[in-house]
Amino acid sequence: MKILVCITHVPDTTSKISFTDGDQKFDQTGVQFIIGPYDDYALARAVELKEQSGGSITVLNVGGPETEPTIRKALAIGADDAVRVNAEPTDSLFVAQQIAEHAKDAGYDLILMGRESIDFNGGMVHGMVGEILDLPSISPVMTLNVEGDTVKMAREIEGGKETVEVKMPLIAGCQEPIAEWKIPNMRGIMSARTKPLSVVEPVTEEVATSLTRYELPPAKGAVKMVDADNVSELVDLLKNEAKVL
Amino acid sequence: MAILVFVESAEGKIKKTSIEAVVYAARVGGDVTAISLGTEVNDTELAALGKYGASKVLNVADDRLNQGVIQAYANVLNQAMNKVGADLLVLANSSLGAPVSARVAIKQDASLVSNVTELPDISNGFVVKRSIYTGKAFANVELTKAKKILAIKKNAAEIRESGGDVPVEEFSPELTDADFGVAITGVDQATGDVLLPEAEIVVSGGRGLKGPENWGMIEDLAKELAAATGCSKPVSDIGWRPHHEHVGQTGVKVAPTLYLAVGISGAIQHLAGVNSSKYIVVINKDEDAPFFKAADYGIAGDAFEVIPKLTEALKAAR
Ligand SMILES: Cc1cc2nc3c(=O)[nH]c(=O)nc-3n(C[C@H](O)[C@H](O)[C@H](O)COP(=O)(O)OP(=O)(O)OC[C@H]3O[C@@H](n4cnc5c(N)ncnc54)[C@H](O)[C@@H]3O)c2cc1C
Numbered sequence: 195m196k197i198l199v200c201i202t203h204v205p206d207t208t209s210k211i212s213f214t215d216g217d218q219k220f221d222q223t224g225v226q227f228i229i230g231p232y233d234d235y236a237l238a239r240a241v242e243l244k245e246q247s248g249g250s251i252t253v254l255n256v257g258g259p260e261t262e263p264t265i266r267k268a269l270a271i272g273a274d275d276a277v278r279v280n281a282e283p284t285d286s287l288f289v290a291q292q293i294a295e296h297a298k299d300a301g302y303d304l305i306l307m308g309r310e311s312i313d314f315n316g317g318m319v320h321g322m323v324g325e326i327l328d329l330p331s332i333s334p335v336m337t338l339n340v341e342g343d344t345v346k347m348a349r350e351i352e353g354g355k356e357t358v359e360v361k362m363p364l365i366a367g368c369q370e371p372i373a374e375w376k377i378p379n380m381r382g383i384m385s386a387r388t389k390p391l392s393v394v395e396p397v398t399e400e401v402a403t404s405l406t407r408y409e410l411p412p413a414k415g416a417v418k419m420v421d422a423d424n425v426s427e428l429v430d431l432l433k434n435e436a437k438v439l
Numbered sequence: 440m441a442i443l444v445f446v447e448s449a450e451g452k453i454k455k456t457s458i459e460a461v462v463y464a465a466r467v468g469g470d471v472t473a474i475s476l477g478t479e480v481n482d483t484e485l486a487a488l489g490k491y492g493a494s495k496v497l498n499v500a501d502d503r504l505n506q507g508v509i510q511a512y513a514n515v516l517n518q519a520m521n522k523v524g525a526d527l528l529v530l531a532n533s534s535l536g537a538p539v540s541a542r543v544a545i546k547q548d549a550s551l552v553s554n555v556t557e558l559p560d561i562s563n564g565f566v567v568k569r570s571i572y573t574g575k576a577f578a579n580v581e582l583t584k585a586k587k588i589l590a591i592k593k594n595a596a597e598i599r600e601s602g603g604d605v606p607v608e609e610f611s612p613e614l615t616d617a618d619f620g621v622a623i624t625g626v627d628q629a630t631g632d633v634l635l636p637e638a639e640i641v642v643s644g645g646r647g648l649k650g651p652e653n654w655g656m657i658e659d660l661a662k663e664l665a666a667a668t669g670c671s672k673p674v675s676d677i678g679w680r681p682h683h684e685h686v687g688q689t690g691v692k693v694a695p696t697l698y699l700a701v702g703i704s705g706a707i708q709h710l711a712g713v714n715s716s717k718y719i720v721v722i723n724k725d726e727d728a729p730f731f732k733a734a735d736y737g738i739a740g741d742a743f744e745v746i747p748k749l750t751e752a753l754k755a756a757r
């Protein structure tokens with residue numbers, strides 16, 4: 195089986211978010227970058243599928259040269275080769291077109307992505323690539339099993355899940371509990387250094403949106419503590435101060 | 440401007456998030472057509488969308504659409520946009536609306552923005568505010584294409600009622616077997632309960648509750664408040680609670696008016712799922728738990744003592 199996993203290079207989930215250049219740019223000072231947690235689930239499931247039935251895993255990232263350590267980490271976790279589309283991932287349409295261009299004649303059986311990137315939180319790229327390539331796109335996917343040429347999945351819906359069956363090839367936006375995150379081992383890290391990472395230029399510059407300005411939420415006021423022996427005071431505050439009851 | 444609004448339903452009723460989408464569209468200004476897919480909502484319920492600002496409702500009464508088949512839905516919405524000459528499609532950023540809108544955006548060559556939190560600014564172009572970095576920040580984004588799609592977040596528009604019933608029209612788009620290539624073979628969904636993503640009040644429990652057998656008091660409190668129940672990630676990872684209750688960075692992002700966190704430490708990844716809440720109450724036995732910094736009200740105390748007392752106090756204050 196031939197699998198493509200699309201990964202993002204995003205700030206660690208504990209990062210403090212701030213902006214520079216008159217709120218036009220994300221401030222990278224002191225920020226650690228990681229593989230998007232949902233993309234990490236997709237990659238982990240791809241590695242499991244490969245262990246079960248063989249095949250190959252390619253990882254793809256649309257990003258500048260600074261994303262290469264993140265791509266190498268994906269190679270260390272178990273991908274065989276990698277492609278970096280050398281461009282700022284400016285919007286979902288731009289990214290989707292780069293991924294679609296790479297995948298269109300490559301013969302992937304499965305294209306796995308994360309349910310969403312944790313910087314942009316679009317949740318859009320998989321559906322867009324699906325439409326461009328005329329392939330089914332399923333998201334958010336909680337379990338994914340291959341039986342012959344059919345893939346059985348559970349898709350999360352509000353308050354539960356639905357089970358879905360579809361023939362390959364297809365695109366899935368993954369989330370937990372599809373697989374457990376994998377930590378690269380020493381051998382993986384060593385071999386990742388020499389695995390092929392090719393760099394290609396974007397096929398189009400087309401975008402559908404443009405940033406005007408970033409903004410931070412207003413700061414939260416101080417917490418009002420209520421004595422544990424006086425819970426009725428909390429009820430009173432919720433009723434008469436917050437007016438939420 | 441002609442606006443199409445995709446409305447979703449659950450158990451025969453239009454979902455609140457979809458009503459918000461209709462209100463949102465009406466407030467953007469223009470001629471608003473709502474569209475419902477499947478046979479599970481009756482015409483009376485659909486006609487009543489006029490109250491929220493729709494001038495007409497299209498109903499695609501095809502029972503194959505009683506299940507949310509993403510490609511078929513995208514195809515229907517595409518044809519409906521063409522039929523009403525829509526410049527703008529508005530829908531709730533739901534588990535169905537989001538993946539469907541991505542496909543429609545390509546079909547329509549439209550600009551698409553998801554997680555929209557406010558009405559657009561159309562004084563100079565078409566700019567919307569969207570939530571990014573999992574609620575830790577916002578981006579103001581201009582939609583540069585002629586056609587536009589907005590997937591809106593809960594609370595993006597406050598529900599108001601004005602007009603009365605409007606006509607419901609049958610719409611029969613062309614669908615082929617290929618649109619139904621993805622087979623939905625089963626649905627397993629909590630019914631009757633308050634659904635977490637839509638809830639106005641959420642009571643969540645964390646690892647501090649020690650075990651699944653202690654969720655009774657959380658459920659009692661939730662019942663008293665007509666709230667949905669949630670949990671932290673480790674709690675669903677160990678299987679104390681179902682996965683769809685897991686709140687946070689990698690789980691459900693909630694936006695209630697009141698979020699009550701019991702025995703949850705307040706890790707930044709948990710906070711990422713609750714930072715759109717209007718008020719946060721934290722109950723934790725450790726007075727230095729990080730969650731208190733993100734809270735409006737707090738009680739430093741043992742949940743096993745505080746929660747039953749709180750439920751009693753709420754009952755008494757009814
Ligand atoms: C990439 C990534 C993504 C993540 N995504 C999520 C996510 O989406 N959601 C999420 O929740 N976590 C997420 N996590 C995990 C997160 O970092 C925390 O580990 C988790 O939120 C902790 O859960 P908890 O607060 O229930 O448990 P703990 O951290 O163990 O906290 C238990 C709390 O209960 C209190 N307590 C104990 N006994 C009592 C008592 N009797 N009465 C009252 N209080 C008591 C303790 O003081 C403590 O504060 C993620 C982590 C990573 C790395």
Ligand SMILES: Nc1ncnc2c1ncn2[C@@H]1O[C@H](COP(=O)(O)O)[C@@H](O)[C@H]1O
Pocket residue numbers: 200201202203230232233254255256257283286289306307308309310311312314315316317318319320
């Ligand atoms: N710059 C990128 N490079 C590669 N894949 C991406 C990129 N951006 C998004 N994706 C993929 O698309 C998924 C959804 O992203 P988004 O629509 O931005 O939420 C992510 O989880 C990734 O799998």
